[in-house]
Amino acid sequence: MxxxxxxxxxxxxxxxxxxxxxxxxxxxxxxxxGCTSKDEKLAPTLASLSILDVHPSQTQPRDERYSGCDEDDGFAYAGQYYRLTTPRADVVTFYRQAATEDGWRLESGNPSPSPAPGSLAVDISALCFEKPVAGTTAHLAVWFPSDLGDSPDDYGLEVTASHDGTAWC
CATH class of the missing domain: 1.10.287 (Helix Hairpins)
Incomplete structure (x- = not known):
């Protein structure tokens, strides 16, 4: 026994x-x-969104469109940079209209979201929209690298989404 x-x-x-x-x-x-397999599969869907191709006629795309999955925060993303050749206010006005026409809902707007000196940048989006995409909520950010002291001649569009709700602008 x-x-x-x-x-x-x-x-x-x-x-x-x-x-x-x-x-x-x-x-x-x-x-x-990290990213779930569902969110990794979401990145190409985000990269194919037509809003990333929309830009004022005076601006030009820079580099290639990028996409992937943020392993630190566990969300899918896709984005496009543009050469800023028109006033910033015109870019903001353009995307307020273009994103709304594409079904995006304005979540927040801050035309000059620069972080305070010495503080942590939490949200540097000049505009933040949301819209249902592939069974989750996607967030579209219009942002300017110059708000972080970088690239004064560029602006970016970035879409983020996650099936577990951890994405934001």
Missing amino acids: KLKAVTTLVLVGAGGMAIIAATGVWALSGGLY
Whole structure:
């Protein structure tokens, strides 16, 4: 009887260790951190949104469109930079109209969202819109790198979304 009890204890212990190891592998591979496979598949959908092609006639696209999944915060994203060749206020006015016409709802607007000196930049979107996309809420940000002290001749459009609700402008 003692041998049977010891064998049972060893088998239960080995099974428990296997479960702990499997849970660790799952957690390290994105189960608790990073992007889900659903959000990784969402990035190309975001990159194909027509709003990323819309821009004032005086501006020009810069570089290639980018997309991916933010492993730190676990959301899909896609964006496009444009050369700023028209006044900033005209760009903001243009996207207020263009995004609304494309079904985006204005969530917030701050024409000059520069962070205070020495503070953490939380939201540098001049405009933030939202719209349902692929079964979740997508957020469209119109932002200016110059608000962070970078690229005074550019502005960007970025769409973020996540199936677990962790995306924002």
